[in-house]
Amino acid sequence: MITTNSENLYNEAQKFMPGGVNSPVRACRSVGRTPLFIDKAKGSYIYDVDGNKYIDYICSWGPNILGHCREEVINAVKATCDKGLTFGACHKGEITLAKLIQKHFPSMEMLRLVNSGTEAVMSAIRAARGYTGKDKIIKFEGCYHGHSDGLLVKGGSGLLTNSIPNSAGVPKGYTDTTLLAKYNDENSVEELFNANKDEIACVIVEPCAANMGVVPPKEGFLQFLRDITKKNNALLIFDEVITGFRLSIGGAQKYYNITPDLTTLGKIVGGGMPLAVYGGKREVMECVAPLGSVYQAGTLSGNPVAVTSGIETIKILESNVSQYDVLNEKSAKIEKAMKESGLNVNRVGSIMTPFFTEKKVTDYDTAVTSNTKNFAKFFNHMQSNGIYSAPSQFEAMFVSMAHSDEDIDYTCDVIKSFKL
Structure with missing residues (x-):
């Protein structure tokens, strides 16, 4: 994907804000990228200033459970x-x-x-x-x-x-x-x-x-x-x-x-x-x-x-509280795809994280055994294929009620195509 406009804006932003961002994790330094600058969002999709379209699993770090622009x-x-x-x-x-x-x-x-x-x-x-x-x-x-x-x-x-x-x-x-x-x-x-x-x-x-x-x-x-x-x-x-x-x-x-x-x-x-x-x-x-x-x-x-x-x-x-059951089912499909791809994933309801460690992650000590370089490879694979997710091993992936079956199926296919 071409992200020239985002890169130019980031260069300009660094003149005015520490690291060019207003919240540290947005800087994407741990995954070796510059941040995307977002222009608009609708439903399960988010669009950057270069016109690229992504399926959004950050959901503004959680609040957009209904999707964007309900x-x-x-x-x-x-x-x-x-x-x-x-x-x-x-x-x-x-x-x-x-x-x-x-x-x-x-x-x-x-x-x-x-x-x-x-x-x-x-x-x-x-x-x-x-x-x-x-x-x-x-x-x-x-x-x-x-x-x-x-x-x-x-x-x-x-x-x-x-x-x-x-x-x-x-x-x-x-x-x-x-x-x-x-x-x-x-x-x-x-x-x-x-x-x-x-x-x-x-x-x-x-x-x-x-x-x-x-x-x-x-x-x-x-x-x-x-x-x-x-x-x-x-x-x-x-x-x-x-x-x-x-x-x-x-x-x-x-x-x-x-x-x-x-x-x-x-x-x-x-x-x-x-x-x-x-x-x-x-x-x-x-x-x-x-x-x-x-x-x-x-x-x-x-x-x-x-x-x-x-x-x-x-x-x-x-x-319609039954929406939570549907949300859980969608999230379970993504979790299953991750496990079938050999990823170590923790999920509760509609939040999940794939960890790049052989250990079962149950606390801080086991979480920090994760190989962040391997996570960065996974993140870049996902983003290059139109999946917008958290640029950190230590954040959650959020599923929204706006994600369609087609969104979920495509996401699962992208996950399954990942190779270290």
């Missing part, structure tokens, strides 16, 4: 824009969206709208600390919870892709209260609780990890986290920025039948617009200002355009 969502957003882009004030759409979210996530008895997953997680942890009066938190190696200072310790996503185990510019004091456990390792969690008696405010976890590649929880692991947090008067936070409304209409907590104390949502909840949510038990959320002493605010929180996009997206999802 007519009902676009029309509703356009109508809202005609009324004004932002008010910095209350509007009834906030209540409508809150009711829709609570309907499918009943654990979120009270919630607050924010603008990004990073902001949602940062705020949820602050609420947990404020409620419990404790400072320390437990996170897991390879789980990414946004780029707030206290959480940039062995995170996943772009940190893994670019070999940055931590981040410069974060004072040591910001991470002193962040304790690291191993995902899917109950003993590592128990040891931290024993060594920090009555000091741990919360455990935060991706219930199905998706930022070191897709790594599902082993059987009983999430229930263990639920039990040990209750036993130690700590809160359990599910970071469902990726899994919320994707693994099921009720997210991972419904999929795995585990109820957390606090939940963070993003991606799909805004229907592709910048919007995220944190919420949980009423008694915890009542600690948040103006009711309590935990301060959090945002001029653009509850932005009417983003809220409209979220409302319409969730309404479409709940109008």
Whole structure:
């Protein structure tokens, strides 16, 4: 494919933005390419500025579960824009969206709208600390919870892709209260609780990890986290920025039948617009200002355009929940093609990752045994054949409800034609 226009734009972008991008993984350095510059998208397809057409499995890193430019969502957003882009004030759409979210996530008895997953997680942890009066938190190696200072310790996503185990510019004091456990390792969690008696405010976890590649929880692991947090008067936070409304209409907590104390949502909840949510038990959320002493605010929180996009997206999802079964079937076909091609793949619902390692990937340590050079060959094979997927071994591939049977069949054929 000819990508001259993208290459020219990238050269220009590097004069103005670090690495020429506004999010590190987009730079495509780990796969030896320059990024594509996208012109438009529709349904399951995305088009670059050179006119190339791709079947899209990034789906804007998850939110486009309906595909691109779903007519009902676009029309509703356009109508809202005609009324004004932002008010910095209350509007009834906030209540409508809150009711829709609570309907499918009943654990979120009270919630607050924010603008990004990073902001949602940062705020949820602050609420947990404020409620419990404790400072320390437990996170897991390879789980990414946004780029707030206290959480940039062995995170996943772009940190893994670019070999940055931590981040410069974060004072040591910001991470002193962040304790690291191993995902899917109950003993590592128990040891931290024993060594920090009555000091741990919360455990935060991706219930199905998706930022070191897709790594599902082993059987009983999430229930263990639920039990040990209750036993130690700590809160359990599910970071469902990726899994919320994707693994099921009720997210991972419904999929795995585990109820957390606090939940963070993003991606799909805004229907592709910048919007995220944190919420949980009423008694915890009542600690948040103006009711309590935990301060959090945002001029653009509850932005009417983003809220409209979220409302319409969730309404479409709940109008035909059987769509999730179809989505799972489509995803299973791609997984099967990968396995038949000898790839080591982890899949949960409509998210998956092929790992280039002989090891079964169950945690951070096994994920990083992947041969990233072989992944780069796979990525380039896919993109050269019109498949748009994440340019990182440690990200997820997302399937949308807009992907047709023909899209899936073609994708499977391209996968099967891959040779190292």
